[in-house]
Amino acid sequence: MAAVKRRQTIVRKPKQSRSKATVAAILEAAAQILAKEGWDGFNTNVVAQRAGVSIGSLYEYFPNKQALVDAIADDHLSKGEALMSAASTSLVPTAEPAVIVRVLVNGIVELHKDDPQLHRVLSSEVPISSIIRGRVDELRDTVIKGIADALKHHIGQNRIAAQLLFDVADAAVHRWVIEDDGALAEPERLAEQLQDMMCAYLKATKERT
Known part of the structure; x- marks a missing residue:
């Protein structure tokens, strides 16, 4: 099967190990909250808190939920x-x-x-x-x-x-x-x-x- 072309969905692609770890932590936290709370209970502040990053750091990569x-x-x-x-x-x-x-x-x-x-x-x-x-x-x-x-x-x-x-x-x-x-x-x-x-x-x- 031919490969499906991927499209970038984040604002800025992480290049350094620390940045990649930050994005991974944000996405893991976001997936956990989304699965448990659903769309209505999903917001960026809660995700940032769960991921252990500032809301500003989250917005560097993701402008909104x-x-x-x-x-x-x-x-x-x-x-x-x-x-x-x-x-x-x-x-x-x-x-x-x-x-x-x-x-x-x-x-x-x-x-x-x-x-x-x-x-x-x-x-x-x-x-x-x-x-x-x-x-x-x-x-x-x-x-x-x-x-x-x-x-x-x-x-x-x-x-x-x-x-x-x-x-x-x-x-x-x-x-x-x-x-x-x-x-x-x-x-x-x-x-x-x-x-x-x-x-x-x-x-x-x-x-x-």
Whole structure:
């Protein structure tokens, strides 16, 4: 899968070790507060206090709480890109449908398992900027293209199948892991069920063509 171009979301990029440590502390504190308090309880003064920095230091890198949220979302998306990039090495031309499905589902499950409470706030409460929304769309398109390329060796309508597989997996995992707190099934069990369903779909699609 092709790499998704990253965009800078902070005011000034830290260059020295001390500056990088300050930004890391600010973002860690911001993510903790956002996950616990939600958007309404999230403000820069509280973040600065939790991070152990002055409000002036925080504003050197983040002019407002929207910039902070965008940076948190940027980090979350970067993890998703890294997961999918690593998983894509399995999507060789000879990969079987079951392998393709497993790569997709496990990647989405792993991404959603990473701090589900923060994920819930980011997806339902926070006003994400157009830049971050653009990155979300790019990541989705990149994953779908990678799956479609792998599927073209097995079925005819590979692009439609790839988009359907991604959207179903993303929606189901988000609903069960993020919104329902995994109450219905453990993520690993959900992954197994999704893989069985998707493999059956691909088999039926191949038989019709």
